[in-house]
Amino acid sequence: MALLQISEPGMSAAPHQHRLAVGIDLGTTNSLVATVRSGMSTVLQDDFGHALLPSVVRYAPSGDVIVGHEAQAQQSSDPVNTIASVKRFMGRSLNDITDKAHIPYRFVDASSDSTNATKRSLQLQTRAGLKSPVEISADILKTLKARAEKSLGGELVGAVITVPAYFDDAQRQATKDAARLAGLNVLRLLNEPTAAAVAYGLDNASEGTFVIYDLGGGTFDVSILRLSKGVFEVLATNGDSALGGDDFDHRIYCWILDKVRESSENFAPLSEEDTRLLLTKARQAKEWLTDNYEAQIVCKLSTGTLVDVTLTAPQLVEITQHLVTKTLSPTRKAMRDANLAIEDIDGVVLVGGATRMPQIRQAVEDYFKQEPLTNLDPDKVVALGAAIQANILAGNKSDDDLLLLDVTPLSLGLETMGGLVEKVIHRNSTLPIARAQEFTTYKDGQTAMSIHVVQGERELVTDCRSLARFELRGIPPMAAGAARIRVTFTVDADGLLSVSAREQSTGVEAHIEVKPSYGLSEDEITSMLKASFTSAEEDKKARMLAEARVSAGAIISSVSAALAADGNLISDAEKNAIEAEIRRLESLTQAQDADAINKAVDTLNHATEAFAAARMNASVSRALSGKNLDDIKL
Amino acid sequence: MASNNYFQLFALPEQFDIDVKALESNYRKIQSASHPDRFVSASPAEKLQSMQLATSANEAYSTLKKPALRAKYLLELHGINAIAETNTAMPADFLMQQMEWRERLEDAKAAKNIAELESLANTLQADAKALQAELIDLFDIKKDFANATDETRKLIFIDKVSADIHHAIEQLE
Numbered sequence: 154m155a156l157l158q159i160s161e162p163g164m165s166a167a168p169h170q171h172r173l174a175v176g177i178d179l180g181t182t183n184s185l186v187a188t189v190r191s192g193m194s195t196v197l198q199d200d201f202g203h204a205l206l207p208s209v210v211r212y213a214p215s216g217d218v219i220v221g222h223e224a225q226a227q228q229s230s231d232p233v234n235t236i237a238s239v240k241r242f243m244g245r246s247l248n249d250i251t252d253k254a255h256i257p258y259r260f261v262d263a264s265s266d267s268t269n270a271t272k273r274s275l276q277l278q279t280r281a282g283l284k285s286p287v288e289i290s291a292d293i294l295k296t297l298k299a300r301a302e303k304s305l306g307g308e309l310v311g312a313v314i315t316v317p318a319y320f321d322d323a324q325r326q327a328t329k330d331a332a333r334l335a336g337l338n339v340l341r342l343l344n345e346p347t348a349a350a351v352a353y354g355l356d357n358a359s360e361g362t363f364v365i366y367d368l369g370g371g372t373f374d375v376s377i378l379r380l381s382k383g384v385f386e387v388l389a390t391n392g393d394s395a396l397g398g399d400d401f402d403h404r405i406y407c408w409i410l411d412k413v414r415e416s417s418e419n420f421a422p423l424s425e426e427d428t429r430l431l432l433t434k435a436r437q438a439k440e441w442l443t444d445n446y447e448a449q450i451v452c453k454l455s456t457g458t459l460v461d462v463t464l465t466a467p468q469l470v471e472i473t474q475h476l477v478t479k480t481l482s483p484t485r486k487a488m489r490d491a492n493l494a495i496e497d498i499d500g501v502v503l504v505g506g507a508t509r510m511p512q513i514r515q516a517v518e519d520y521f522k523q524e525p526l527t528n529l530d531p532d533k534v535v536a537l538g539a540a541i542q543a544n545i546l547a548g549n550k551s552d553d554d555l556l557l558l559d560v561t562p563l564s565l566g567l568e569t570m571g572g573l574v575e576k577v578i579h580r581n582s583t584l585p586i587a588r589a590q591e592f593t594t595y596k597d598g599q600t601a602m603s604i605h606v607v608q609g610e611r612e613l614v615t616d617c618r619s620l621a622r623f624e625l626r627g628i629p630p631m632a633a634g635a636a637r638i639r640v641t642f643t644v645d646a647d648g649l650l651s652v653s654a655r656e657q658s659t660g661v662e663a664h665i666e667v668k669p670s671y672g673l674s675e676d677e678i679t680s681m682l683k684a685s686f687t688s689a690e691e692d693k694k695a696r697m698l699a700e701a702r703v704s705a706g707a708i709i710s711s712v713s714a715a716l717a718a719d720g721n722l723i724s725d726a727e728k729n730a731i732e733a734e735i736r737r738l739e740s741l742t743q744a745q746d747a748d749a750i751n752k753a754v755d756t757l758n759h760a761t762e763a764f765a766a767a768r769m770n771a772s773v774s775r776a777l778s779g780k781n782l783d784d785i786k787l
Numbered sequence: 788m789a790s791n792n793y794f795q796l797f798a799l800p801e802q803f804d805i806d807v808k809a810l811e812s813n814y815r816k817i818q819s820a821s822h823p824d825r826f827v828s829a830s831p832a833e834k835l836q837s838m839q840l841a842t843s844a845n846e847a848y849s850t851l852k853k854p855a856l857r858a859k860y861l862l863e864l865h866g867i868n869a870i871a872e873t874n875t876a877m878p879a880d881f882l883m884q885q886m887e888w889r890e891r892l893e894d895a896k897a898a899k900n901i902a903e904l905e906s907l908a909n910t911l912q913a914d915a916k917a918l919q920a921e922l923i924d925l926f927d928i929k930k931d932f933a934n935a936t937d938e939t940r941k942l943i944f945i946d947k948v949s950a951d952i953h954h955a956i957e958q959l960e
Contacts, residue, residue: 340827384815482960489953548828556819583845585823585838645838646823711830758831765832769821769840776820777798777813 172310174340174547175301176348176539179290179314179328181240181370181397182506184208185533186297187540188305189549194352194537197304205532206300208370210292211235212281220296232257232429234279238399239293241371242286243331244323247275255403257425274327287331294335311338313543315535317372318344319392319483319562321608322620325648340546341647345369346376347387347559348538349504353529354380355541355555361499362388364487366517366525367535368480369505371397375484377491377498386558389490389581391483398439398507401473405435405464408472409450412462420458427454434460442466443509470512477516484520490581501525506532558583565642565650568605568614570595577642580610584648589641591657598630602638604654604663625654625663694747701750705742708754709735712761715768722767734760793847793860803861803919803926803935805851814848854919855946858926858939865932869939881941888948896955904959908952911945918942 175197178185183205187196196204203222211224212234219227228235236258242250247262259278276283294314301309314337316328325342332339346365353359359380367374374392378385409431414420423431430452438448447465454460488495501517503525508514517525529537542557560583566576569592578588594602602625609617628636637657644650653664712735720728734757741750794801797813819825821840826833850856859869877885888907895903918938925935 381811381815384819386815485960486957489956546824546827554819556815556822556824558818558822583849585842586845587842643842646841707828708830711828711833715830715833761830761832762835765830765836768833769836772820773817773840776816 172547172549173301173305173307174310174540174543174549175297175305175312176343176536176541176543177294177297177312177314177337178345178348178536178539179240179293179316179331180208180535181238181372181399182208183370183532184293184297185536186301187533187536188301189540189544194540194544196533196536197301199300206293206296207237208240208293209235209237210239210289212279212284214280216281218281218292220293229426229430229433232425233259234281235429236277236279236284236289238371239286239289241395241399242275242277243290244321244325244327245275245286250275252403255406255428257428287327287334290328290331291334294332294337298335298337309337310547311340311543313341313343313348313539313546314339315343315345315348315539317367317369317392317394318346318374318376318390319372319394321394321563321618322650323618324394340543343539343542343557344374344376344387344390344559344562345372345535346374346390346504347378347385347557348536348542349502349529349534350376350378350380350385350538351541351555351557352534352538353502353526354378354385356529359500362493362497364484364498364501364521365504366480366484366501366508367392367504368507368513369397370507371395371399373397373480373483375480375487377487377493383555384558385555386583387560387581388493389487390560390562391487391490392562393479393483396476396479398436398505400476401439401507401510402432402435404473404476405438405469406431408464408468409435409460409462413458413460417458421456424455427456430454431460438464439469439510442469443511466511473512477512480513481516481520495520495522498523502529502534503527504531504534559648560584561586561644561648563608564610565606565608565620565644566617567592567640568607572614574607574609574612574614574617577640578644582644585643585645587641587643589639592638592640593634594628594631594636594638595633597633599633599636600628600630601626602628602654604640604652606642606650606652620650621652623652623654623663625656625661627659627661628656629659697747698745698750701747701754702742705738705750705754708757709738712757715761715764719764719768719771722771723764727764731757731760731764791843791847792864793851796844796847797851799851801861801864803854803858804923805857807852810848810851814844817844853946854915854922855939855942858922858935858942861926862932862936862939867932867936869936870943877940878937885944885948892948892952892955896959899959901956901959904952904956908949908956911949911952915942915945915949918945 173188175186175188185196185204185206187194198204199206206221207225209221209224209228211219211227211231213219224235225237228237247260250260253260261276261278261283274285274287276285277289298309312332314328314332316325328342329339346367349365349367350363362377362379365376365378372392372394373396374390376390377388379388434450434452438450441448442464447463449463451461498521501521501523503514503517508531514525545555560581561578562580564576564580565578566574569575575590577590578586603622604625605614605622606620607614607617608620611617625638638654639657640652640654642650642652651664653662655662712731716728716731734753738750738753738757741753796817797810799805799810818841821837821844823834823837823841826837829837850860862869888911891907895907918941922935922938922942925931925938
């Protein structure tokens, strides 16, 4: 994030000042941006009063990038260069996309392109060249960023971007890359159902156990949360990252094709334009049938064939029944993981535009034996919740003393002998988490061990998603089974995984920050960002100095504030030592030596370790109301 | 963090029979005070403290919440490793019982009988409840750690079979 921080010199300044932060719902069908203004979470509108930005990007012949309603209107006339539902392709390779024949885009597998050998992500051929889903999503995010900055009148400190709870690491990394490419500082990727729970829970001052059923355009999530005194604890989450309203459209589209084939003998294969036209008609029919009994679908294809069919609400229910049923399996899994019965659920909240369909509402009501709650707009609730979390993470004082305890959606494990997966962190573990497991060597005299990190619930490595591989070398030769290799998985509050391996007897170590091969490399991001700069390349030295000053300013203000609040927790000598380091750092920031500043930042940080531990103990003791925890070493 | 006693962390007495409500509420209090989200603009030293405490609070909470893990942890505090390789002896009647459960599980899996799997899961739940009552007596009243070890091993085994049953149901759905 280095490149972004220097464009925001205000960040480390006056901590009391309101920092502009937004929540972004980057949806399959629509995207939104919201912020907290005067204590209220509000969705920001464009100049025409639209809150929803259709997640459609058109690369126009003029070279312009058009995003939103205008692009959506041109979908049928220019389908190849007008990309909708790009979220379905995030962090995915061509092999992951099952229904390519019915999607009017020109897919290119990046791995066949020698210049992109490191990436396994698919790309789309447009008139603006090859575009990755990350770049297309970045175009949507840029539009929302511009809307927010115009409406709030300043640069954003950062954004919370929501992702489906069931997104895997590759999909999350791709989303983060898109945000960086759009010039957004990501404060947190937040799970969509959790964001909805925040907006809903705060609005209703609820306590109890709630189910969030979130059927969006392309993804399905179900989360079970316990709300108690401002703490939102996710008990379990499950879902299907390739199931959504789009699949209902697609089912109707196939039904239309069947009907047309029945009545006309020589039915030619559809052009890209006609495919898009019929998909649009299918979506309109679906939306119409939410409040009406029948929908007439009429249009003329480019071949001259006239389409004129009528779909009734009961027919729609019949042809999409299997999709509705498909959402109930993850729901049951989540309930089992949370160890809850239907009677334990205090409320069911519906999120996502697709939950407007009557058959969905009915299915949810039948399963949970209670009427679902719909008092917040299912399209906006995710963005509203994300804005509340963004406001907190940006460091703005808030009246809502809320805390989110989220979980890992998918199990994380290692490949063992025979291509089997040994799970180290099980799905639905609360973050942050650290888990260690011991492994041993397979052969006599084995000196290296290959560590393959995978994500998923299946038993075979080939059925899980591969996240990273690394090697632990220099194990002393021993008999098979004698070495003790301790592998530690750590997932922080952002859901980012790091893995380290250590041979116990010798202390040989290897460590990796997991970066899925589907994401972009640091170099790629940097070069893409540079390419988008109109000005000349920045002076590297000046940039490093500016960065060093920003981090110096940040630590000085946080340590000074801590001393002012809790200085009595340490001795005067300790306090004086810290203050001396602060003064030394302050004087160094006046000079031009970035290295010296960074070293002084480290020294100051080191000098405050005992103080930080004392503050944490005091804070926990206060929280447990007077219980003395001083004797516990943390 | 090895010296960190999970019971002390949550201000609970060191025994098998715990006040679950107090555990949950103290867990939330500790997370509210220590979670990394509360330290976004803090110094790196404080962020590290926060990350460490929030992580151990999660570990401690997930251990004490589950009766089998709580029992195993209590034994560890008394220097007993319930699942050590030397601790393999199981009473013959429990071994018979185990084999019966495994057979029922395999048969129900082969017959794709979800109702039977669910009924087996309920049977195991009831057995687990009875074992927990016994463990309260052995740990908290009699302080009989030798017998508590045997019963803990049974509880751990029941948990394993239950997990396999849930996995089988998931596969069939």
